[in-house]
Amino acid sequence: MTDLVTQVDPPGLSSSPAFAEGMIAPAGAMLYVGGQNGTDRSGNLLTGLGAQTEQALRNVLAVLAEAGTAPENVVKLTIYLDPSVDPHDAYAATGTVWGDRRTAVTVLAVAPARSGALVEIDAIAAVP
Numbered sequence: 001m002t003d004l005v006t007q008v009d010p011p012g013l014s015s016s017p018a019f020a021e022g023m024i025a026p027a028g029a030m031l032y033v034g035g036q037n038g039t040d041r042s043g044n045l046l047t048g049l050g051a052q053t054e055q056a057l058r059n060v061l062a063v064l065a066e067a068g069t070a071p072e073n074v075v076k077l078t079i080y081l082d083p084s085v086d087p088h089d090a091y092a093a094t095g096t097v098w099g100d101r102r103t104a105v106t107v108l109a110v111a112p113a114r115s116g117a118l119v120e121i122d123a124i125a126a127v128p
Contacts, residue, residue, distance in 0.1 A: 029127035053093035
């Protein structure tokens with residue numbers, strides 16, 4: 001599958017190995033992935049920030065695959081974290097599932113809507 005998006009990292013800005021400053025997506029079909037919690041196939045919420053973050057990302061990947069696109073075509077991730085958690089711990093948990101893929105990312109400290117959820121992740125992706 002060909003990558004559809006291009007990273008934009010202006011040389012005058014501090015560069016991050018974790019995210020791109022901006023993304024260009026071609027005009028065309030876009031997928032908007034609704035907020036995914038760290039729930040398994042049965043709807044059970046996993047325990048702990050690491051497990052929930054990994055599962056939420058696996059859920060995002062499943063929606064991408066079902067729509068016929070891939071993580072390389074994600075234009076934007078928004079990550080909502082419970083204010084009680086350390087964002088660095090959440091970031092550390094992303095590596096095993098998301099890898100080193102860079103995209104535009106926004107992280108917000110807000111209580112996810114589901115009771116007991118520590119993280120919720122939504123995505124926007126280009127669809128070939």
